[in-house]
Amino acid sequence: MNGWILAAAVILAGGVGATVWGVATGPLRRRVVAQNLCTAFACPALLLLSQGYDRPSYVDLALVLALLGPVGTLVFARLLADELADDPPSAWGLTYAAAAVGALVVPAVCVAAGPSRAMAKLLFVGVLLIGGNVVASRALSGGFPEARHG
Amino acid sequence: MSRRFRLWLVAVGGAGLAALFTAAALDLPAFGGDHHPYGDRAVHASLSRHTANVIASVNFDQRAFDTLGEMTILFAAVIGCGALLRQTRDEHRATPEPQEVARPVRRYALLVLPVALLTGLYVIAHGQLSPGGGFQGGVVAATSLHLLYLGADYRALERVRPVALYETGDAVATSAYVVTGLAALIGGSAFLANTLLPYGTFNTLSSGGTVPLLNAAVGMEVACAVVVLLARFLDQAVEIEEGNGT
Amino acid sequence: MADAVIVVALLLVAASATAAVAARDPVRQALVLSVLGVVLAILFTVLQAPDVALSQLAVGSALTPLLLLLAVHKVRRRGRREGPRR
Numbered sequence: 001m002n003g004w005i006l007a008a009a010v011i012l013a014g015g016v017g018a019t020v021w022g023v024a025t026g027p028l029r030r031r032v033v034a035q036n037l038c039t040a041f042a043c044p045a046l047l048l049l050s051q052g053y054d055r056p057s058y059v060d061l062a063l064v065l066a067l068l069g070p071v072g073t074l075v076f077a078r079l080l081a082d083e084l085a086d087d088p089p090s091a092w093g094l095t096y097a098a099a100a101v102g103a104l105v106v107p108a109v110c111v112a113a114g115p116s117r118a119m120a121k122l123l124f125v126g127v128l129l130i131g132g133n134v135v136a137s138r139a140l141s142g143g144f145p146e147a148r149h150g
Numbered sequence: 151m152s153r154r155f156r157l158w159l160v161a162v163g164g165a166g167l168a169a170l171f172t173a174a175a176l177d178l179p180a181f182g183g184d185h186h187p188y189g190d191r192a193v194h195a196s197l198s199r200h201t202a203n204v205i206a207s208v209n210f211d212q213r214a215f216d217t218l219g220e221m222t223i224l225f226a227a228v229i230g231c232g233a234l235l236r237q238t239r240d241e242h243r244a245t246p247e248p249q250e251v252a253r254p255v256r257r258y259a260l261l262v263l264p265v266a267l268l269t270g271l272y273v274i275a276h277g278q279l280s281p282g283g284g285f286q287g288g289v290v291a292a293t294s295l296h297l298l299y300l301g302a303d304y305r306a307l308e309r310v311r312p313v314a315l316y317e318t319g320d321a322v323a324t325s326a327y328v329v330t331g332l333a334a335l336i337g338g339s340a341f342l343a344n345t346l347l348p349y350g351t352f353n354t355l356s357s358g359g360t361v362p363l364l365n366a367a368v369g370m371e372v373a374c375a376v377v378v379l380l381a382r383f384l385d386q387a388v389e390i391e392e393g394n395g396t
Numbered sequence: 397m398a399d400a401v402i403v404v405a406l407l408l409v410a411a412s413a414t415a416a417v418a419a420r421d422p423v424r425q426a427l428v429l430s431v432l433g434v435v436l437a438i439l440f441t442v443l444q445a446p447d448v449a450l451s452q453l454a455v456g457s458a459l460t461p462l463l464l465l466l467a468v469h470k471v472r473r474r475g476r477r478e479g480p481r482r
Binding site: 005006008009012013016017019020021023024028031032034035038039042045046049053055057058060061064065068069071072075076079080083 | 400401404405408411412415418419423424426427428430431434435437438441442444446449450453454457458461462465466468469
C-alpha cells in the first residue's frame with residue numbers, strides 16, 4: 001500500500017463517510033448538501049487511486065464523475081426547488097472545504113504525472129470538479145428562483 | 151394467505167437462501183488469489199486480436215452474442231416504456247411555464263453541455279483501449295443533452311431533440327449490430343465472429359477488428375434509447391396533464 | 397494493510413445501501429441512491445473493475461435521480477390537482 005492509496009482511503013473514510021452520514025439522516029436541506037459534497041470528495045479520491053494503482057486510464061472515472069456529479073445535484077436543485085425555496089441550503093464553508101481538498105489533490109497528482117498530456121487532463125478534471133462543485137452549491141442555495149411547476 | 155403463514159414462508163425461504171449462500175461462499179477461491187483460469191484465457195484471446203481493453207474484447211468479441219441480448223433488452227424496455235407512458239385520450243398537453251435559472255447555473259449548463267457530449271463520444275471511441283465503451287459513453291452523451299432542461303428551459307431541449315429521429319437512430323443502431331454479425335456469417339464464419347476486418351495495430355483507435363464497430367453501434371443505441379426514455383418521462387412530468395376527469 | 401481501502405469502500409457501501417433501504421420517502425431515497433452509486437463506483441475501482449465503475453457512475457450519478465424525481469414530480473402534480481376537490 002503506497003501513500004496515494006492511503007490518502008485516498010483517508011479521504012474516503014473521512015469525507016465520503018461523512019457525506020454518507022449526512023445524506024442518510026437529518027432534514028432534506030442537509031441531505032442535498034451532503035449529496036453535492038459526496039462528488040466533491042469522491043472525485044479526488046478516484047484521482048489518488050488512479051495514481052496509486054499507476055493506471056492513468058482510471059482518470060476517465062474521475063472525469064465522468066466531475067462532469068456528471070454536479071449534473072446530478074442540478075437535477076435535485078431543479079426538481080426540488082419548491083421544497084428548498086423556503087429555506088435554501090447554503091453551506092459555503094463546507095463547499096470551499098471540499099473544493100480545497102480537490103485543489104490540494106489535483107496539483108499533487110499533476111506533479112507526479114509530470115508535464116504531459118496526462119497532466120493537462122488532470123488539470124481539466126480539477127477545473128471541472130471545483131467549478132461544478134461551486135456552481136452546484138449556488139444552484140442549491142436559490143439557483144432556481146420563482147419555482148414554478150415547469 | 152394469513153400474515154403468519156407469509157412470515158413463515160419468508161423465514162423458510164430466507165433460511166434456505168442463506169444456507170445455500172453460505173455453502174457457496176465456503177467453496178469460493180480465496181479473495182484476491184492469482185489463479186484465474188478464465189481470466190488468463192480471456193486476456194490471451196483479447197491480445198491475439200489486438201484489443202487493449204480485455205473487457206471490450208469480452209463484451210464485443212468473445213461474448214458478442216450476449217451483448218446482442220442485452221442490447222435487445224434495453225431496446226424492448228424503451229419500447230415498453232414508450233407504450234406505457236404515451237399520451238392517452240383523456241390527457242392533454244399544457245405548455246409548461248419557463249423556469250427562471252440563476253445566471254451562473256445557466257452559464258455552467260451551457261458550457262458543460264458540449265464538454266459532456268464530447269466526453270461521451272470520447273468514452274465510446276476509446277472503448278477498445280481504455281475503460282469505457284458504448285454503454286457508458288452513450289449514457290454520458292444522452293445525459294449531457296438534458297443539461298438544456300436543467301440549466302435552461304424545457305422548450306430549448308425540445309428544439310434539439312426531435313424524438314422521432316432518436317427513435318429511428320435507436321432502431322438503426324440495433325440493426326447495425328445484427329447486420330455486422332450477419333456480415334461475418336456471409337464472410338464464411340460464425341455469427342458475430344471477429345474475422346471480418348484486419349486486427350490493426352495494438353493500442354490504436356482502429357485496432358480490434360469489428361470491436362470498434364459493434365462498440366459504436368451499442369453507443370448509438372444506448373444514447374438514442376436513453377434520450378427517448380427521458381423524453382417519455384419528461385413528457386409525463388412536465389407537459390401532459392390529465393383531462394378534467396369526469 | 398493493503399486491503400484497508402477495500403474495507404473502507406465495503407463499509408461505505410454497506411452503510412449507504414442500508415440507508416437507501418431504510419429511507420421511506422422517495423425523494424430522500426433518490427438522494428441516498430445517488431450517493432450509493434458513487435460509493436459503489438469507488439468499490440468497483442478498488443476491486444480493479446473500472447469498466448463496471450464507469451457504468452455505475454454514468455447511470456447512477458445523474459440518470460437514475462432524474463428518472464426518479466420526474467416520476468415523483470408527476471405524482472405530486474397529480475396530487476396537487478386532485479387535492480382541493482376531495
